[in-house]
Amino acid sequence: MFSNLFSVELLKTKRSVLWIIALLVPSLATFLGVGNLLVNARAFIEPDANLWVDAWSQVVIFYGMIFLPILVGIYATTICRVDHLNGGWKQVLSFPISHVKLYFAKLLTLYLLLAVTQISLVIQYVAIGHLFDLSGTFILKDFIIYGLFGWLASLPLASLQLWLAFNWKSFALPLTVNIGLTIPVLMVSQTPYGFFYPWAQPSMMMSPAYEAFRPPIEQLLIIFSVLLVLFTVLGLLHFRRKEFS
Numbered sequence: 001m002f003s004n005l006f007s008v009e010l011l012k013t014k015r016s017v018l019w020i021i022a023l024l025v026p027s028l029a030t031f032l033g034v035g036n037l038l039v040n041a042r043a044f045i046e047p048d049a050n051l052w053v054d055a056w057s058q059v060v061i062f063y064g065m066i067f068l069p070i071l072v073g074i075y076a077t078t079i080c081r082v083d084h085l086n087g088g089w090k091q092v093l094s095f096p097i098s099h100v101k102l103y104f105a106k107l108l109t110l111y112l113l114l115a116v117t118q119i120s121l122v123i124q125y126v127a128i129g130h131l132f133d134l135s136g137t138f139i140l141k142d143f144i145i146y147g148l149f150g151w152l153a154s155l156p157l158a159s160l161q162l163w164l165a166f167n168w169k170s171f172a173l174p175l176t177v178n179i180g181l182t183i184p185v186l187m188v189s190q191t192p193y194g195f196f197y198p199w200a201q202p203s204m205m206m207s208p209a210y211e212a213f214r215p216p217i218e219q220l221l222i223i224f225s226v227l228l229v230l231f232t233v234l235g236l237l238h239f240r241r242k243e244f245s
Contacts, residue, residue: 033059050136064203073178163235
């Protein structure tokens with residue numbers, strides 16, 4: 001039953017532009033980050049700098065701090081959009097299906113979209129980096145780890161955004177809230193509390209610049225796990241009790 005629900009959710013996304021966004025936005029962020037580095041190279045790059053790492057840090061500013069948190073909201077809102085239209089929730093829930101399985105089918109779809117986006121980012125960064133012939137030491141494993149950390153750190157935010165998305169019928173309202181809470185990311189990430197702020201967590205986990213004061217991975221996993229379980233459980237409980245019109 002769960003596999004059928006998950007397949008249906010994937011079919012719904014086929015009719016949207018989500019998969020195109022998952023490919024185009026990382027490309028845009030990569031060009032902006034690498035371009036910003038190369039245009040301003042004389043201003044802040046030392047001759048022996050590792051441009052692969054420096055360019056990635058620039059990409060994270062555009063992608064991790066701005067695009068990715070907003071993408072999470074767009075994905076979550078779009079996943080629930082079809083069900084909000086024309087009484088879709090009531091129609092779906094009138095069938096003998098489990099609310100829990102339906103909720104997790106949507107959540108897994110959201111996680112999958114974010115995974116594809118992160119994979120797209122790493123692949124396109126490597127390709128564009130070679131295109132511009134970035135100098136320095138290139139270690140593919142490091143960028144794969146950064147991409148993976150960014151995905152793991154985005155899961156609590158994804159669970160929170162799905163909770164908002166199914167709760168609000170308006171397409172614009174959850175997106176507006178999400179964008180508003182994305183704006184302080186740059187400021188919050190400069191404080192010791194950034195690792196507790198869901199909108200700042202992905203960029204801080206993806207950036208080499210935060211490695212120096214990043215807490216031990218065990219502590220981070222505890223923080224992310226607690227937030228992930230908290231948002232998922234609260235969202236699920238609310239979903240099971242909510243009366244859809």
